[in-house]
Amino acid sequence: MSEKESPALIRVENVTKSFYGVRALNGVSFNVARGEVLGIMGPNGSGKTTLINCLTGFLKPTSGAIYFQGEDITGQAPYKIANAGIGRTFQIVRPYYTLPAYKNLIAPMFSPRARKFAGGGGLGDRDAIAIDILEELGFERDARVPYKPAGTLPLGYLKRLELARCLALKADVMVCDEVFSGLGAAEISSLLPLLERLNGEGVTLIMIEHRLKELFRLASRVVVLNYGVKLFDGAPEAAMRDEAVKEAYFGKGKEAVL
């Protein structure tokens, strides 16, 4: 496919981020196509979260540029990037603990982007919309859960709440920072089809993940980082055969056992 036929949704060009001389990211470039599931993997400290923070505006890249739908979003404020359509979840969940779960979605629904989708000033019944979104994301198993304070919910629900915030924002791209971490096998297996469905509905997913089995089931392409440098960019199966990736993960001369 040529560049003109399918312009990339997100273009990351030569992004470098240094923290007082430590290079967390070193000239990372890749593209994200509309509708794909891109996995970002790498050992601990390889710069995955830094990359996501640069992409969503929480950090300003030292050099390089990031384009979203052809527009330069490098170093813009997080709320501007969110309003452009890139939603994110946090690795360590950040619910509004004292608010009931469904009230957690009022903030994204209050954003200019969500209001634009709702048709300007017309607000509608936000509580009902919030509950609909939560039910779509698996809160329907217990009708009382959306009304409980977010601080009392188990981690599985809180991870869904993070996703729900992106849905309420009507994000085109969801950047998921380790959604599976800390979850049990049962919760992961119920969250997986949910992400597949979101992708099927046209949401582009960028997933940072350590749970490679689950990641490979979802992702059509992976980017592997190590010490802030892009090691690999391609199909998941090829990543596992790549010598450089193997070395970064398992050391020299060792084999992957998945």
Added chain:
Amino acid sequence: MAAGLQNGRERRRERIDRGIKVRTDGLYALLSWREMCYLVAPRALLVAGLLIAPLLLPTLWQRVFCLTGIYTLLAFAYDFLVSYVGFVSLGGALWMGIGGYTAGIIASEFGLPPVLTLPIATFLGGAICTLLLMPTLRLRGIYFAIATFVYPFIFNHLIEALQIAGGTLGLMNLPTIQNDWVLVYTMAVFVLIVLFGLRRLVSEDLGIVFRSMMENDQAVSAAGINIVFLKIIGVFIASCIGCFAGAFLCVLYGSVSMSFFALDFSILPIAATVIGGAGTFAGALLGAVVLVPLTELIRGFGSLRMVAYSLILVLFVALKPVGVLPYLTRKYEQFERWVEV
């Protein structure tokens, strides 16, 4: 649940929510007259109390009523910032000073009547305070509190050193409202408007977003909301309320002086909020209604007054840290009875 032994039998206290359907929102409140009365009674009592109290007070105490109103408004502003926007504010003195001096300067320079100086000083003063505090809004932590605490000192010393705005003597002989009834009822009505307005605001969408931001500002900016702008709105709302209080005191006294920047205006509203219960607004009102007249009553104690006053505060913090109003609310909303285990 308190457990106890009586006549050799173990008992515990059981608490049952009453009218839980009423307290959730929606149309349930309209189910019956009883439910409606149950909801309306405390609010009606408050409104009626505030409107009737001035009629029963002796003339001298009408001034205390106005002072109570001023402290109540400062307490509202403090409560709003600390419980819903997430800023610890020591800004009572700043608001009083800016509000008071804005009203005073407008009145003395342009000779405007109080009807105009009050609203102008409220919004202009609110805008000035917001501008002054803007540099700290990007930061989390104690910087906001420090800034609100320091500004009154800066202004005091500026006025003293440069002899501006009347210097150490202050601005005097400003136009006042001669009719005490007008003053008293302006204050009563304004307190009610601010009280119900703020309570409404914090349960509306904007208020929910404020509370979300208080819990986690980064998650709110990831949700597409400009948190600095939101904080500016929050501080502006609180500053306007505080500056109205300052402007009102200026109109009440017909003068404005450096004592408007006194620390009392920062501390007493906080004490009132702590005693009444933070986050309820009505609690702040209750606290001020207890504290301010009390301060007047024990004025005869001289400097021992502060001791008595501090003791009350310490006792409340130690014994009823949630405040009086949440305690009363619980009693109102729950049946209690002893059951044998």
